[in-house]
Amino acid sequence: MNEADARRWATAVDALSTRRRTLAFFSMLGCGLAVRRMIAPAKADPADERPKEGDHLVGIDASEPVSLQPSDITDSLVLAWPMEPAAKLIRNGSRLNKVLLVRLDPSTIIGPTQERAADGIVAYSAICPHAGCEVTDWSADRQILECPCHNSRYNAREAARVIDGPSTRALAALPLKIVESKLVVAKPFIGRLGIAPP
Ligand code: FES
Numbered sequence: 001m002n003e004a005d006a007r008r009w010a011t012a013v014d015a016l017s018t019r020r021r022t023l024a025f026f027s028m029l030g031c032g033l034a035v036r037r038m039i040a041p042a043k044a045d046p047a048d049e050r051p052k053e054g055d056h057l058v059g060i061d062a063s064e065p066v067s068l069q070p071s072d073i074t075d076s077l078v079l080a081w082p083m084e085p086a087a088k089l090i091r092n093g094s095r096l097n098k099v100l101l102v103r104l105d106p107s108t109i110i111g112p113t114q115e116r117a118a119d120g121i122v123a124y125s126a127i128c129p130h131a132g133c134e135v136t137d138w139s140a141d142r143q144i145l146e147c148p149c150h151n152s153r154y155n156a157r158e159a160a161r162v163i164d165g166p167s168t169r170a171l172a173a174l175p176l177k178i179v180e181s182k183l184v185v186a187k188p189f190i191g192r193l194g195i196a197p198p
Helices: 003-039
Strands: 056-059 078-084 099-103 121-125 137-139 144-146 153-155 161-164 176-179 182-185
Touching: 056 182, 121 176, 121 182
Parallel strands: none
Antiparallel strands: 056 078, 078 099, 099 121, 137 144, 144 153, 153 161, 176 182
8 A cells, every 4th residue: 555545544434433423422312312301300290380379260060160259258158270371271280289168257368368268258278187078068157167078177267277077187278369350379378288197
């Protein structure tokens, strides 16, 4: 091999190894992206997200996503889901988002519940911290919420604190406000959701 052939050979070998390095680089990059895609957290479903300020409320049995108004809450307990109003997206992907609404005499509301109430209406998590049943019983006379499973009772006028029964924790509160005649979430849940540790 003369000198010119040797130079051509060296150039060809150099080009080949550059191509190999390039291929290896892109293949590593591809693997990295695939791995990153695999470990990236899945995007949260908005229906699972907790209620946000500005959400409306919709009755759990409503056939249409109609926003609840203060006049819809009378003597009975109403179960509702939060709803993002622009897209009418009902946040019913998690049962922990289910809330109960009751009407109180505003003059009897105690402590921080005064600021969380709207026109005497208060909202609490409907999930009992004792064992996760739904709190569905309401004594409008005594303004007491009761869980039908093991009879834990909560004072709706005072941050749903436990009055008696096996529950050890108050129901989480969902502050409300009224905007354009609709019941609207004023702040996220206050207090822990779900079952209390033993
Ligand atoms: S689940 Fe409510 S009192 Fe037990």
